[in-house]
Amino acid sequence: MSSATVEFSPWTDPDTTPLISFEGVTKRFGNFTAIDNINLNIYPREFFALLGPSGCGKTTLMRMLGGFEEATEGTITIDGQDMAGIPANKRAVNMMFQSYALFPHLTVADNIAFGLHRSPMPKSEIQGRVDEMLRLVQLQKFAKRKPHQISGGQRQRVALARALAKAPKLLLLDEPLGALDKKLRQETQFELMDIQETTGTTFVIVTHDQEEAMTVASRIAVMDNGLLKQVDTPDRIYETPNSVYVADFIGDVNIVTGTATTVDGDATQLTWAEGVAPIKGMTGAQVTQGEPASFVIRPEKVSINKSEPEASNKVQGQVLDIAYLGNMSTYHVELPNGQIIKSQTANNRRIARRDITWEDTVWLSWTETAGIVLRD
Numbered sequence: 001m002s003s004a005t006v007e008f009s010p011w012t013d014p015d016t017t018p019l020i021s022f023e024g025v026t027k028r029f030g031n032f033t034a035i036d037n038i039n040l041n042i043y044p045r046e047f048f049a050l051l052g053p054s055g056c057g058k059t060t061l062m063r064m065l066g067g068f069e070e071a072t073e074g075t076i077t078i079d080g081q082d083m084a085g086i087p088a089n090k091r092a093v094n095m096m097f098q099s100y101a102l103f104p105h106l107t108v109a110d111n112i113a114f115g116l117h118r119s120p121m122p123k124s125e126i127q128g129r130v131d132e133m134l135r136l137v138q139l140q141k142f143a144k145r146k147p148h149q150i151s152g153g154q155r156q157r158v159a160l161a162r163a164l165a166k167a168p169k170l171l172l173l174d175e176p177l178g179a180l181d182k183k184l185r186q187e188t189q190f191e192l193m194d195i196q197e198t199t200g201t202t203f204v205i206v207t208h209d210q211e212e213a214m215t216v217a218s219r220i221a222v223m224d225n226g227l228l229k230q231v232d233t234p235d236r237i238y239e240t241p242n243s244v245y246v247a248d249f250i251g252d253v254n255i256v257t258g259t260a261t262t263v264d265g266d267a268t269q270l271t272w273a274e275g276v277a278p279i280k281g282m283t284g285a286q287v288t289q290g291e292p293a294s295f296v297i298r299p300e301k302v303s304i305n306k307s308e309p310e311a312s313n314k315v316q317g318q319v320l321d322i323a324y325l326g327n328m329s330t331y332h333v334e335l336p337n338g339q340i341i342k343s344q345t346a347n348n349r350r351i352a353r354r355d356i357t358w359e360d361t362v363w364l365s366w367t368e369t370a371g372i373v374l375r376d
Helices: 058-066 108-113 123-136 152-165 182-199 210-216 234-239 244-249
Strands: 020-029 032-042 047-051 073-078 093-096 170-174 202-207 219-224 227-232 254-264 267-271 279-283 292-297 303-305 313-324 328-334 340-346 361-366 372-375
Touching: 020 058, 032 058, 032 073, 032 227, 047 058, 047 210, 058 073, 058 093, 058 170, 058 202, 058 219, 093 152, 108 123, 108 152, 123 152, 123 182, 152 182, 182 210, 202 210, 210 234, 219 234, 219 244, 227 234, 227 244, 244 254, 244 292, 244 372, 254 279, 254 340, 267 292, 279 292, 279 313, 303 340, 313 340, 328 361
Parallel strands: 047 202, 047 219, 093 170, 170 202, 279 372
Antiparallel strands: 020 032, 020 073, 219 227, 254 267, 254 292, 267 279, 292 372, 303 361, 313 328, 313 361, 328 340
């Protein structure tokens, strides 16, 4: 039996109405501009990530959505309604905090039911809704336990169930997995995705963890100093960043600076060191011939060999360091001009059989479409 996969991309359809719209939104605290003239649409059923370093404005943006901050300028609408002056408790929005904020004296079931008892829901329907939420987060067996009697990952799921119990149109998640260890965090990311898909609720997550954003989000907004640097799907942000900042912020990357000497449609040549051939790469955003530019390429797209390869982009250097990460190894190779380029290879053979080691002279190579030249 075959089934067609329908691609989820409402942002590409001009007839789709966004659930959330920021129009010319600015937020100032005194003389400090936390959010600077942002325009952004987020669509129903999206799992949207606000990603950036501390102080970039992502939490302020979320707090304005939740009704905890008012915009200084501009308009924020949720489901077509202007949110100006509408308090947090009057919005079809719920927020899940990093601390979870569970009531220690209440059971898991009573924590989930807490908000329902203060809602218009008939008392006779509350238990059924709590049972539904317990099933959703797979905590039926823990309903009568107190928060201190369950694990951190389970507490996180209780907080999620409580936040979803009132069926909000929008759920805001502020670094929701920050308190979990790495392995549990990775498992919980997939649970979050399943729950979001099951409920159809729009999720907006704030995180500084690039891997987390790449895993869970349908789209990511990369932020810096109150500005949106790029809003796109995870694969496009990784493969075709629109700036050196985005390329450097998302994952590991090699950056080679130089001058864009030839710009010919999709292909650009970067002159970068005396006496070596120009680098040939894809043309990125706003690259101008004769202007300073940077070539960016992911380490896994750089091949490493002891013998000279047949390739249009190739450089020779010496292995300076090797990082063994179990499933892969990263080679740090120093070129004659002092530039260090990283190459990453999968460890599909035992490490004892590896034929490249420290201080070896090696060749690095990559295809003309493996990297991108971006304006500095």
